[in-house]
Amino acid sequence: MTKVRAGVVVEQVSWLMKPLPGFDDFHPVNVGIHGITAAQVRNMPDWRGIHGPMLDFIGADALVGHNVSFEKSVISKANEACGLPAPAFDFHCTLNLARQHLVLDHYTLSDVVGALALPAFNHHDAGDDARASALIAIELARRNGASSLGALWPGESRPRVPAYYSPGYTRKVSELPKANPDANPYGPLFGQTIVFSGDLAAMPRADAQDAAAAKGAVIANGATKKVTLVVSADAGGSGRQSAKVRRAHELAAAGQDIKVISELQFLRLLAFK
Known part of the structure; x- marks a missing residue:
């Protein structure tokens, strides 16, 4: 360089x-x-x-x-x-x-x-x-x-950025990306149902949703009984838990197979082919 x-x-x-x-x-x-x-x-x-x-x-x-x-x-x-x-x-x-x-x-x-x-x-x-x-x-x-x-x-010059790429914006259900059925079925994100809590440091939330969907994940907006992964931007950070994270812990305590992971853990899972 x-x-x-x-x-x-x-x-x-x-x-x-x-x-x-x-x-x-x-x-x-x-x-x-x-x-x-x-x-x-x-x-x-x-x-x-x-x-x-x-x-x-x-x-x-x-x-x-x-x-x-x-x-x-x-x-x-x-x-x-x-x-x-x-x-x-x-x-x-x-x-x-x-x-x-x-x-x-x-x-x-x-x-x-x-x-x-x-x-x-x-x-x-x-x-x-x-x-x-x-x-x-x-x-x-x-x-x-x-x-x-x-x-x-x-x-x-850069194209105009859609509103849902702005920090804090939550996509409507109709705007959420669809899971890629042709992704590697053995990948760690394939078949997962993921919700994102907070804005990631590495990329806009919409980019993270798109990337996870490309790996075969289903994207959700809230921590429901179908969600298996919650990606928390604050995991291990401020100590304050969002409503989605608190709900995920409640569901886990009730026996649901749901995990809260950090942004870094998500990026590592995303790196798998």
Whole structure:
């Protein structure tokens, strides 16, 4: 990653990390591209150890990359595999930007760097690739008189957010997502009936409902005799119990198979494929 301030790269960082179990194949073709071997990362931290320093470096900044959908997917899938909340970053793509402003046969990172007469770099070194992406954005901003990301990518303003994505909003029953019948039937959320109590820190309640329904869960608005899981945003926090949580404990005491779990526990269950 590189940090840009006032059109200048002011800092650059990179990390090696050990892949998570199940994602740790080092195919010779890939090693031949990036030069990283299994031996080099054997004693490195995994994604969970890199996640914090990465967020600290990013802060409140937007993320810019060349074919940034790849990085976006990596961050999303790695967080999912670790049970970490999905960060709400703004992403901007220099590949799309180059296609709008340059006429080239190919738009690889090297091709665009060459077309803009930017400094040579060590392609497929993560730190150098990040710096090259930043320099592309800076140069195209200079050529187009853009002084902000919004001016450089004017068509990427965020769509209006539906009201039920606002904190505190409770969806009507008709707005609740339907359980996905094609989800993994062995997943821990499949077949559960879930109600959410409070607003989660990681995502809007509506996002959490959608994500659980995609895993095959039935979403409810209240702690009824059909509910099996109550996800409490305050579990282990303030100590004050919501009406839904109190009702869940009453139902459990009466013999119902119902559990109250924390947001972190929910995110871990959500991470299962």
